[in-house]
Amino acid sequence: MSDIELIDVYKKFKNKEIFKGINLKIEQGKTVGIIGYNGTGKSILFKLISGLEKANKGKVIIKNKIIGTDIDFPESMGILINEPSYISVYSGLKNMQLLANINQNVELKEIKDYMVMVGLNPDEKTRVKNYSLGMKKKLAICQAIMENQSIILLDEPFNGLDHSSVIAIKSVITKLQKKGKTILLTGHTQSDIEELCNDIYIVDNKNLVPFTEDLREKYYSS
Numbered sequence: 591m592s593d594i595e596l597i598d599v600y601k602k603f604k605n606k607e608i609f610k611g612i613n614l615k616i617e618q619g620k621t622v623g624i625i626g627y628n629g630t631g632k633s634i635l636f637k638l639i640s641g642l643e644k645a646n647k648g649k650v651i652i653k654n655k656i657i658g659t660d661i662d663f664p665e666s667m668g669i670l671i672n673e674p675s676y677i678s679v680y681s682g683l684k685n686m687q688l689l690a691n692i693n694q695n696v697e698l699k700e701i702k703d704y705m706v707m708v709g710l711n712p713d714e715k716t717r718v719k720n721y722s723l724g725m726k727k728k729l730a731i732c733q734a735i736m737e738n739q740s741i742i743l744l745d746e747p748f749n750g751l752d753h754s755s756v757i758a759i760k761s762v763i764t765k766l767q768k769k770g771k772t773i774l775l776t777g778h779t780q781s782d783i784e785e786l787c788n789d790i791y792i793v794d795n796k797n798l799v800p801f802t803e804d805l806r807e808k809y810y811s812s
């Protein structure tokens with residue numbers, strides 16, 4: 591069974607066409623990378639998959655349920671798209687606890703364990719407004735995975751992270767892969783995500799196509 595399937599999906603904003611009939615099929619447990627230049631629609635793709643944007647035409651099917659027909663939002667999906675909103679005067683842990691309270695399926699100890707896993711100290715009293723960019727990114731990754739979600743969408747998980755943090759987050763993603771999660775990652779370049787992904791697609795000319803050697807030549811040779 592596919593966890594994620596897009597069938598002939600079109601998306602446009604007023605006169606701006608983003609996708610012209612894209613197709614995608616991701617099996618459970620696979621890690622798939624989506625690359626492409628700025629503004630080509632990687633985040634919009636994630637929003638379509640998570641129900642935050644509706645397709646103008648075509649179907650988005652998550653675990654056999656059609657978004658907009660069977661369900662509004664997929665169940666058990668962890669999402670990092672852009673910067674999540676936090677309550678800036680609370681600590682990272684307090685923010686995670688507030689989010690966890692919505693679904694009430696994660697214990698305090700697990701939240702703390704996930705914070706440690708992404709490289710944050712749960713006992714740190716610093717308010718989120720005083721967090722560095724990298725700390726905020728790690729907190730965002732934590733909220734996307736801490737409820738043991740089966741599908742995880744991470745939009746540019748490595749942006750803003752230093753080298754050692756990139757290595758730490760790659761190791762978190764490897765752990766998620768071992769747990770059988772279905773994972774989607776985006777990035778501007780293929781190098782960061784290539785080692786983690788079973789398949790890579792590129793947004794090319796309003797389409798989503800497998801990233802081939804020809805496209806590597808077209809996009810990344812300088």
Ligand SMILES: Nc1ncnc2c1ncn2[C@@H]1O[C@H](COP(=O)(O)OP(=O)(O)OP(=O)(O)O)[C@@H](O)[C@H]1O
Nearest residue numbers: 603606608626627628629630631632633634635778
């Ligand atoms: N709500 C909206 N209304 C109109 N245009 C939008 C809206 N949201 C996104 N866009 C446009 O859709 C295009 C794709 O945006 P998106 O954020 O998906 O790009 P991206 O590939 O993720 O870029 P980046 O690599 O810079 O993060 C952009 O041109 C953006 O301006």
